[in-house]
Amino acid sequence: MNAFIAFAFKNVFRQKKRSVTLGINYTIVTLILALLLAFSAGAKFNIESNLVLSTAGHITISGQYVEKGRIYSGIKRTGDIESIVLKTLPGSSILVRYRINSSLYYKGLSKRLSFVGIDAKSETGFRGQMNFVSGSWEEFASDPNGVILPKETADYYGIASGDEAVISTRSRFGAFNTGTLHIRGIYRTDNFFFGGLVLGHFDFFRNLDLAASDASSTIYVYLPSTAGLSGKRALLLEALGKAGFVVSTPKTDADAIDAVAAASTTYRLDAKGHDRLELTLATIDEVTGIVRTLLAAVDGVGGLVAAIMLFIIAVSIMINLRMTINERLREIGTMRAMGMRAGGVTGLFMLENGFLALIFSLIGVLLALVVVALFSFAITLPSGGNLGLFLEAGHLVLIPEAGSLALIVSVIVSFSVLFSWFPARRAGRISPVEAFNDVF
Amino acid sequence: MHHKFLSIVAFFAVLPVSAACFAQAGDAKSDPAATAIVKAFEDRLNLEGLDVTNTFNLVQKKEGETDRVLQVKVFRRDSADTFTLIFQYPESEKGKGYYRKGDDLFLYLPSTREFAYRNRKDDVGGSDIRTDMFGKSNLEDQYRLSLAGRATVSKWDCDVVRLEARQLDVSFPIQKWFVRKTDGLPVKVENYSASETLLRTIYYIDYRKLSGDRFIFTKLLAVDALEKGQKTLLTNDGIETGAIPNYVFTKAYLEEQSR
Structure with missing residues (x-):
């Protein structure tokens, strides 16, 4: 089993260009969602604490x-x-x-x-x-x-x-x-x-x-x-x-x-x-009810943007995986000839995509943390006007919560695994004879 | 140290003492001589038995700002202690109006089509003119009256009557009325806050005689004492004493006029 997982992990880096192209999408979606949730949590905390202090x-x-x-x-x-x-x-x-x-x-x-x-x-x-x-x-x-x-x-x-x-x-x-x-x-x-x-x-x-x-x-x-x-x-x-x-x-x-x-x-x-x-x-x-409603709307818009991006990713996963399966027909045939069941082949491709999503969404989380650090310590914004609502000592209050970040990564990985199932299932169904003689 | 001591005195003494004074004024009786002077000019200025229609033109002058002009049509029936005011100029104020019945004053805002209950001495369009100037007055009911000496205003010898509010439901808890001896009409009024700071001075510049021994002012100047350089000049034109239909003195009339 460990060998199977290691093999799937190794395969993520076999077609670097394709993996990076798809992975960047995961990173961007993760970054957007992580920053949005950090903004919402920060705004809620900042508004509540400032209200309570005044x-x-x-x-x-x-x-x-x-x-x-x-x-x-x-x-x-x-x-x-x-x-x-x-x-x-x-x-x-x-x-x-x-x-x-x-x-x-x-x-x-x-x-x-x-x-x-x-x-x-x-x-x-x-x-x-x-x-x-x-x-x-x-x-x-x-x-x-x-x-x-x-x-x-x-x-x-x-x-x-x-x-x-x-x-x-x-x-x-x-x-x-x-x-x-x-x-x-x-x-x-x-x-x-x-x-x-x-x-x-x-x-x-x-x-x-x-x-x-x-x-x-x-x-x-x-x-x-x-x-x-x-x-x-x-x-x-x-x-x-x-x-x-x-x-x-x-x-x-x-x-x-x-x-x-x-x-x-x-x-x-x-x-x-x-x-x-x-x-x-x-x-x-x-008292902060209106603010929470407003922030929920901001989260909603962010969620919509993320959903659109995930839809694009879903299409990319389908195309990418189909191309990958075409290129790896002989490999599929060999695995099948060696006795690997259809489910094993399907699982391998799903696992590969799962790893890809995990690696790049973690990169997205890291980037989000860097952006949060920049806004928290380096970038100072003018406190006049309504922007002041979200600032503490001139810095935008962003609170990346561990639970939210874990949720984002889980959703993206699950999404990736789910959408890779459709082409991966077809790969699993290819018989060894077809794999060696035909083009899928 | 001395300065700080004065501050403490000002705070702990003036404000509570001034509030206590009003409590006392509520029970105390007026000076009969002062009451006689006030009753005399109220008899002349309260237009009971007459319906009066007139138009007030207000010009508000403020240092460094362009003059602000307001035109207000007034329907007044003192016998029923009621009046209706309708703003006619500028366009931004048109349709707005006041309706007063006894102690109750309502401001009608055409933008929301709602009536707001106001203090009976609300200012008119943010000027130094207050709605209590437009209707029947009964100062003895609201103030304890006392004589505060004599003074000369312009060329007239005047009796000075001091008014202290019996209740705090008045704009100016302390007032000084300067009433000229020649005809018993007021020529100057000083309005003070509860802590006796001068807020406004009104000069009654001219009066017009209506039927009998009744008068209505035709020109007055209000000078703001806090906003230096702010003055409001009010002229009273188109004065008529013909009967006014009863429905004019209703809230419905104000609503109808704004349509």
């Missing part, structure tokens, strides 16, 4: 409350919710945010910006991802009116650390309120999800919005493990429901994104006619 929790709690026929966005009884989370999901940690969209005025220039109020002492999300161009986290943390601006925003205003600017907002009740902000830092970040945000202090923005002392915009819950996330969310839903909140989950992926991006706005009218506190609990899987 604008989403493993479970994100957002909501609205109804008072005297008016619906206000945001959460009330924030402290109660925090206690319930910690009691229901022990070991979890919590970040509370206050978001508003307001205009910032400086020396005759104004622009509407997204502000996020954080607790500078407990903040773990933003802090580690900021590269300060000027100022520092400590300066920001020690000034209750302090803010940190993105570099692009600072450039727009021509504002520097130490300057003061005026913020004017229409509060949730409709009344305008203003405040003075001190620029305590200017930052750059590679995290796409908070590139444009102005960070300030939670209490400052809540007071600016004239909101109650127990109000917030969103609560991010971080769990020690995200295994069984839906089940953990179900526990929390039940506990919050028992505490008098009207709880729900996002109905669509867009609802989940809205929940994460919720900012304070002015009120709307309520038609239900009773006061209530409504909470929406979105898991990180739901």
Whole structure:
């Protein structure tokens, strides 16, 4: 048996030109599929981790409350919710945010910006991802009116650390309120999800919005493990429901994104006619649902391209093998005369093609790993625009997963073996007499 | 150090204190003298018993930008505390409109054919003009009124009335109205934020007398205090006091006009 396998392996290199021509196709298909899957896995990982480090929790709690026929966005009884989370999901940690969209005025220039109020002492999300161009986290943390601006925003205003600017907002009740902000830092970040945000202090923005002392915009819950996330969310839903909140989950992926991006706005009218506190609990899987759908579409297109290429390969296998069998008729006749059964001849040719596919798809995997390494360490891409979604420190995030690579190689080898069966079966059926006297 | 101390004072004192002030203003009674001044000009400017149709032309001037022009047709019936506004110019705004009934203000967007509930003092087309200028006003209901001295605006001696919001459902929680002594009409209004930063000043430049002792402003200038150099000039043309059909004061009318 070993001799049979060794013979088949050796035969792969007998007609080098033909083998290489066919093998290159295997390599290209493997390369495309490996890079596509690495891109999908990388994008999913990058988006999830960047979201979790900035604008989403493993479970994100957002909501609205109804008072005297008016619906206000945001959460009330924030402290109660925090206690319930910690009691229901022990070991979890919590970040509370206050978001508003307001205009910032400086020396005759104004622009509407997204502000996020954080607790500078407990903040773990933003802090580690900021590269300060000027100022520092400590300066920001020690000034209750302090803010940190993105570099692009600072450039727009021509504002520097130490300057003061005026913020004017229409509060949730409709009344305008203003405040003075001190620029305590200017930052750059590679995290796409908070590139444009102005960070300030939670209490400052809540007071600016004239909101109650127990109000917030969103609560991010971080769990020690995200295994069984839906089940953990179900526990929390039940506990919050028992505490008098009207709880729900996002109905669509867009609802989940809205929940994460919720900012304070002015009120709307309520038609239900009773006061209530409504909470929406979105898991990180739901928040990234649209991304996953998009990536599945990318994978689908890649799969289609690969399918077309595999079809071309199938035709090539048929033609190639037929030519090979024609050239090796005497060899087939000799093997058959020596007592090899038809199945043996068929198996030999299938095995040869299987080895060919294995060798060249492995080369494809190696090439894919080289490309991944180049993008991960050598090639830097501009982080502006939507491309930033897929970048980490300017490098495209590609994650080649061993399982995916093994699957690609298995599929290609199986495909090659399957499509070589048709001509190989005919080779096996040739009798020794036909092999020595006829042309197949 | 001194600077930091002031920041902390500004943060911990001004904002919560200003919110607390409104809670107090909600219960406190107005100064009768201030109320009398406000009631006097409201009686003249509230056009109860009249249907008024007019066209506002707004020219918004901003430093370094070309002037922005808006034309809005207004149908007003103060006796029913209602008005309908329809944008007529520019083309991009045409068909858009507001419908107000009492405290409820709805913005109609022809692009989506939907009504959005808005604060009753929404700005008009992103200008410094707010919808509360177009209808009946009842400041005593929303604000605690007090006298804040006297001042001269242009050549007129004026009483200054300070308004503090009773509830936060108003655009400007603090206002100062400068009311001229000669005819009791306001000539200047300063609008402040909750933390008492001046946001906008309005100058009532001219009025036209309608029937009886009723007046309607024909020209005003709104100056933005935060956006330096931004001003909006509003002229009021084509004023008519003929009866307006009831269906004009409905949401359906706005929808119909956008078709």
